[in-house]
Amino acid sequence: MAMRAWLLDPAPASRRQARLGGWFRAWLAFRRNTLGMVGLAIVLLLLAVAAFAPLIADPASALTQTLENRLQPATWAHPFGTDELGRDILVRVMFGARITLTIVVLVSLIVVPIGLAIGLPAGYFGGWIDAALMRVTDIFLAFPRLVLALAFAAALGPGIENAVIAIALTAWPPYARLARAETMTRRRSEFIQAAELQGASHLRIISTQIVPLCMPSVIIRLTLDMAGIILTAAGLGFLGLGAQPPSPEWGAMVSTGREVLLDQWWVATIPGLAIFVTSLGFNLLGDGLRDVSSGRG
């Protein structure tokens, strides 16, 4: 209780107390958002599954073929049944979570820096720099994402790394726009002018004053984008342009299950369900976060 009072103190005594208090208030607001909490639970579950998969099941069993067990319906030994090569679908879905997470993390690590690198100078300096950078952004924004990712994946060859590059190349423009908009609203603030008067360089102002202020909206946008990234990656996998067999990538699993869909429905359905639930989790979480940040609880 004392902790709570300390966090909610209207007059925090230190910077750390103020910051932790701010986060705690945001958490209290977020906690009331039921759908957002459901999303958070799903995302946490995904993280846990990805982290602990090797402890729960032997990594080799996601790939080992046991043909006498092929296409088994759900049993206690195989809660989601087995696929056309006798591999346990639950184990494969669990290891697939690691692939999905790898893809979204890698894409985020590429698109956020690119988006910031384009959007921050555009918003900060304005003028022709802004016009030129935003023109480039608009060009990329006007591209059909999946089709372009498809063409890239086709040119670079199928594979998870190329799928990541293809998705990242088409996913950065919204971050550039966001960073620009956020920068423009802060550009004339007094604390920026104060920093300028103290002789801080442009680079220093951007990196220490503006970037931290952009981050909340970038993170919310990223959470909302996760679903799109997961779906595009799964789509590429489904078409055979993402992760290659025998890797337990969810989209590729749906694709192989397609051949036995009518008789052994679970082979395609379960990994598809995993894609859906994961995307939904990120969407619910992002939606909840956005509500909290825009103050409509």
Added chain:
Amino acid sequence: MARRVAASLRRLGALLFSVVLTFLGLTCVTFAIGRFMPIDPVIAIVGDKASQETYDRVYRELGLHEPVIVQYGNYLARIAQGEFGNSVMTARPVLEDLVRVFPATIELAALALVIGVVFGIPAGVIAATNRGRWPDQVMRFLSLVGYSMPVFWLGLVGLLLFYAKLGWVEGPGRLDVMYDDIVAPVTGMLTIDALLAGEDEVFANALGHLVLPASILGFLSLAYVARMTRSFMLEQLEQEYILAALAKGLSPWRVVWVHALGNIWVQLVTVIALTFGSLLEGAVLTETVFAWPGLGLYMKNSLFAADLNAVLGGTLLIGAIYILLNMLSDLVYALVDPRARDQG
């Protein structure tokens, strides 16, 4: 008046300029993809057993000895003439292939769009007028479900349920084999062609094949249309003219569906145009699932035949439509919305 015309022309000029620039950007990307392709274009033509002489000759014929910028210029010139090269897979000009397969995609995307708009707009309006109450929550959840749905998986589940188990719809493809070649292609859209020819049975069969993939794509666009409608409507409902209209004694129904909705249709046109673009994209996956012989399936098959001309041709076509739709919605905005019209 003259100033206004001049301003409009300037805006139109700027718009055209940005469209041309965007299109050039698109061609840069497709050109670059064509160059980065790990497959040697010369070997693709002459085979790896050809002599060095033949190789060099074809290398020159393809213009690969020229500087990259000249090659790009030649590439643009060829595109301007509608020359996308020949497809390796079908041994026909890519443009001819595209023209042949495109109507199937248009048919699918158009019906999906109709479904999305007819259900999406009312859903969005109802959500906005019930803000925070259960219809709004249900709508919000449903549209998040739409955003999170892998379309290829939904297609497979739909086939399993409505075709294999319930038998309510026809299976993959556009038509049962027995109905093939009965109606002469006019528009290339089978349902319309069948109606034109007065072949009711063919029409019923074609519609039976069309309805499931179109509904699945339609559900995804519904999610987007409903969500955008909701936020546009919320903006309108907060305005004072709504209060004034209500105070004047107009029925709330009329105020919402006529006055408020009437003020957002320009924004809705933009949303619908963008939705159509994303439907063309979604078609790649849906067509693969439903063996629908349109642009998406064509591109997918070309991908696996390493038929780069066909893939890039399809990318250019979808990209160009995307860009044109963007321009069109900007144009509508500029023409109908006085706020946008009188600026600049």
